[in-house]
Amino acid sequence: MNITKRCDGISRRDFLRVGGLSALGLGLGNFFHLQRAIANTNPPTAKAKSCILIWLDGGPSHLETFDPKPDAPQEVRGPLSTISTNISGIHISECFEKTAQMMDKIAIIRSMTSPLGEHSLGTQYLMTGYKPTPALEYPTYGATVTYVKSQNSKDGSGDVLSALPPNIAVPNFTGELSGNGYLPSSTTPFSVAGNSDKENRGNLRVRDLDFYQGLDIDRLTRRREFVNALNEFSNAKDAGSESVSDPELERAYNLITSPEAKGAFNLSDEPRDVRNRYGLGGVNGIGHSCLLARRLVERGVPFVTVNHTGWDTHQNIFGLKERYPTDRNAHLPSLDRALSSLIQDLSHLRMLDETLVIVMGEFGRTPKINSQGGRDHWPNVFSVMLAGGGVQAGQIIGSSDSLGEFPKERPVTPSDLSATIYTLLGIDPSLELHTSDGRPVRVSPDGAKVVSELFA
Numbered sequence: 174m175n176i177t178k179r180c181d182g183i184s185r186r187d188f189l190r191v192g193g194l195s196a197l198g199l200g201l202g203n204f205f206h207l208q209r210a211i212a213n214t215n216p217p218t219a220k221a222k223s224c225i226l227i228w229l230d231g232g233p234s235h236l237e238t239f240d241p242k243p244d245a246p247q248e249v250r251g252p253l254s255t256i257s258t259n260i261s262g263i264h265i266s267e268c269f270e271k272t273a274q275m276m277d278k279i280a281i282i283r284s285m286t287s288p289l290g291e292h293s294l295g296t297q298y299l300m301t302g303y304k305p306t307p308a309l310e311y312p313t314y315g316a317t318v319t320y321v322k323s324q325n326s327k328d329g330s331g332d333v334l335s336a337l338p339p340n341i342a343v344p345n346f347t348g349e350l351s352g353n354g355y356l357p358s359s360t361t362p363f364s365v366a367g368n369s370d371k372e373n374r375g376n377l378r379v380r381d382l383d384f385y386q387g388l389d390i391d392r393l394t395r396r397r398e399f400v401n402a403l404n405e406f407s408n409a410k411d412a413g414s415e416s417v418s419d420p421e422l423e424r425a426y427n428l429i430t431s432p433e434a435k436g437a438f439n440l441s442d443e444p445r446d447v448r449n450r451y452g453l454g455g456v457n458g459i460g461h462s463c464l465l466a467r468r469l470v471e472r473g474v475p476f477v478t479v480n481h482t483g484w485d486t487h488q489n490i491f492g493l494k495e496r497y498p499t500d501r502n503a504h505l506p507s508l509d510r511a512l513s514s515l516i517q518d519l520s521h522l523r524m525l526d527e528t529l530v531i532v533m534g535e536f537g538r539t540p541k542i543n544s545q546g547g548r549d550h551w552p553n554v555f556s557v558m559l560a561g562g563g564v565q566a567g568q569i570i571g572s573s574d575s576l577g578e579f580p581k582e583r584p585v586t587p588s589d590l591s592a593t594i595y596t597l598l599g600i601d602p603s604l605e606l607h608t609s610d611g612r613p614v615r616v617s618p619d620g621a622k623v624v625s626e627l628f629a
Contacts, residue, residue, distance in 0.1 A: 219563065219596065219597055219598060219599030219600075220526050220527060220562055220563030220597070220629075221527060221528065221529040221561070221562030221563055221597045221598045221599070222475070222527045222528070223470040223473075223474065223475050223476065223477075223527065223528050223529070224314065224315075224318065224475070224476050224477070224528070224529040224530075224531065224562065224594070224598060225463075225466045225467075225470060225477050225478075225479065225515070225528060225529070225530050225531070226314065226315070226476070226477070226478045226479065226531045226533075227459075227463070227479045227481065227508075227512065227530070227531065227532045227533075228300075228347065228478055228479065228480050228481065228533065228534065229481055229484045229508075229532065229533065229534035230296075230347055230480055230481060230482045230483070230484060230485075230534065230535075231292070231482060231483060231484035231485030231486070231534065231535075232292070232295070232484055232485060232534045232535050232536045232537065232538060232550055232551075232555075233484045233533075233534045233537070233538075233555075234251075234484075234486060234490060234493070234537060234538035234548050235283070235537040235538065235554070235555045235556040235573070235577060236249070236250070236251055236537075236538065236540065236548070236577050237251060237253055237266055237268075237490060237493055237494075237505065237538075238265070238266050238269075238505070238556060239265050239266070239281045239283065239556040239558055240281075240283045240555075240556045240573055240577055241253070241254075241255045241264060241265065241266055242540075242575065242576065242577050243255050243264070244575070245540075245575060245576055245577070248541050248542050249540050249541055249542075249576050249577065251490055251491075251542055251548075252490065252491045252494075253266055253267050253268065253491070253493075253494060254267045255267055256269065256270060256273050257273065258273040258274070258276035259273065259274050259275070259276050259277055260276040260277055260567050260568075263276055263569060265281075266505065267494075268493070268494050268505035268506055268508075268509055269505070269508075269509045269513075270509060271509050271510060271513035271514075272509050272512055272513045272516075274513075275513055275516050275517070275560075276566075276567060277566055277567045278516055278520065278525065278560050278561070278566045278567075279516070279558060279559070279560045279566055279567070280558070280559050280560070280564050280565060280566050280567070280568050280569075280570060280627055281556055281557070281558050281559075281568075281569050281570070282556060282557045282558075282559070282570045282571055282585050282590070282624065283554075283556050283569055283570070283571050283572050283573055284554060284570070284571025284572055284573060284580040284581070284582060284583050284584050284585050285533075285537075285554065285555045285556060285557050285571075285585050285586075285587070285590070286552070286553060286554050286555075286579070286580050286584045286585065286586060287299070287536060287552040287553075287555075287586065287587055288552060289304070289305075289535075289536070289552055290536055290550040290551065290552040291550070292349060292485070292535060292550075293305075293349045293350075295535030295536045295550075295552060296347055296349040296350065296535045297310075297311070297349065297350050298535075298587045299533060299534070299535050299536075299587050299590075300313040300314065300347075300350065301313055301314075301350075301354070301591065302587055302588045302590065302591020302592070302594075302617050302618060302621065303588070303591075303618055309354075309355060309608065309614070310350065310351065310354040310355060311354045311355070311614070312352070312353055312354035312355065312356045312360065312606075313350065313352050313353075313354070313362070313478075314476065314591070314594060314595075315340040315342075315352065315360075315362055315476035315477075315478055316340060316352055316353040316354060316356050316360035316361065316362070317356070317360075317595070317600070317606070317616055318339075318340070318475050318476045318598060318600070319339045319340040319359075319360040319475065319476065320356050320357070320360045320606065321600055321604070322339060322475055323339070323359075323360075336427040336428065336430075336431035336433065336434040337427075337428070337431075337434045337437060337469065337472060337473070337474050338363035338424050338427075338428075338474070339474060339475050339476065340352075340360060340361070340362045340363060340475070340476045340478075341362065341363050341364075341365065341469055341474055341476070341477050341478070342362040342363065342364045342365065342477075342478045342480055343365045343461075343462040343465050343466055343469075343477060343478070343479050343480065344364070344365050344366055344461075344462060344480065345364035345365070345366045345480060346362040346364050346478060346480060347480055355606075355608040355609065355614070356606065362478060363424055365438070365465070433472070434472075437465075437468050437469055437472050438465065438468075440453075440461070440464060440465065440468075443464065443468075447464070447514075447518075448460075448464065450510065450514045451463060451464045451510060451511050451514045451515075452501070452502070452506075452507055452510035452511060452514075458502065458507060458511075459479065459481045459507050459508055459511045460507060460510060460511045460514075462479040462480075462481065462511070463479055463511040463512065463514065463515045464511075464514070464515075466479050466515070467515055467518055467519065470524070470528055471522070471524070481504075481508070483504060484504065484534055486538065486547045486548060487543070487545065487547040487548070487549055488545040488546060488547040489545070489546045489547055490538075490542060490546060490547050490548055491546065492504075493505045494506070508532075512530075512532065515530065516530065516560055516561070519561060524561075525560070525561040525562075526561060526562070526563060527561075527562070528561045528562060529559065529560075529561055529562025529563075529564070529594070529597050529598065530559065530560040530561050530562070531557065531558070531559050531594065532557070532558040532559075533556075533557040533558070534555075535552075536550055536551060536552035536555055537551045537552065537553075537554060537555025537556065537577075538550070538551050538555075539551045540576045540577045540578045553578060553579050553580075554573040554574075554577060554578065554579050554580050557590065559627065562597050562598070563597055563628065563629055564597065564627050564628075564629065565626065565627055565628060565629040566629075568626070570583060570585070570624060570626050570627065571583035571584065571585055585624055586621070588617060588618045588620070588621035589621050589622050589623070589624055590624070591616075591617045591618075591621060592617040592621035592622060592623045593623050593624045593627055595616055595617060596623050596628075597627070597628075600616060601616070602615070602616055602617035602621060602623070603615055603616070603617070604616045
């Protein structure tokens, strides 16, 4: 049977249903409420097999990125103008020239909201979905994904992990939390912490790929065998005793002895035009990091965090665009090149549907520019960008008010975002993990709601 759709997405059959509901005293609003309720009880099939989280450390300004206010007073709209995207009616910051032409592959939540405007607290909330508490440190997304996948691999339902660590931070992980929380230390993000090799035109030299604390391979092998022997002795003596395994030693050994794993970090393998397109200028810049992230997920790494610092702009918000005339490596143009190249490459490689890309920080910035030309911390409303991984792209979800102060429509909490991210990655938000003392803890907080509009 042919069921035609109206431009608002409602089929003729649905319209007739609404008419029937109206006869019972239920209106269109009730219909949509029921529709969302039904969708939530039948979660969509997950498409994402991996995730790249681009973490803008310090709190990026929503007004200078994904939620500009061109009609607001000058002290609110700031020094930057807006640019139209390839989706009619959607505008973002003028600095996102390349990203704007990929809006059909992107979704933006403009109504994120949190009460936590301090860096450490905000980071913990956004990276775990849980408000921080001194009683328990919660695991970040990468650690949870790593742990769940490892459990699935043990029972035969998951993929066999490669020599590469399953949870990698480029160039390093944020210092605001451990990353693994109450989960085993083996789920902690492996920080690349590399530096630029100037003789090789910006190639990254990554720690632990050639030496580990001064050890050669023979000595490293002997140390690994010794640790394994201690494990066997400990297990034989007391089955309930803790393992003495050294996760860092195991990771280093796997990396050093695997040419394929080491090759993932060799950016010189990429054609020069590709490296230039990402914009590798600057040691450990976001171009380096995003290109490396793409190479890692190509090789099966489930979770990569790109940690880009310097977004705490209390002074001179214009410096995000340029720090001096003709500056191409300021934060916004660098992010534009790296992000657009990442999405472009994932799309061309036919990996975008299976790779979830997230861009976010711990909060937004104040609507009104301060006396130093910058913006201060503002968690009341801010934006998050998502692409790939089964996300319904080409849309804006929620909105802030005319000054970018508070959510106007469809407020979304970090807890809701966590439930959404885990669902996209094929993890039930209500799944219970356990602390070391056996306490059950849900992956996402009880009451967290999936942002159903994001699902294709």
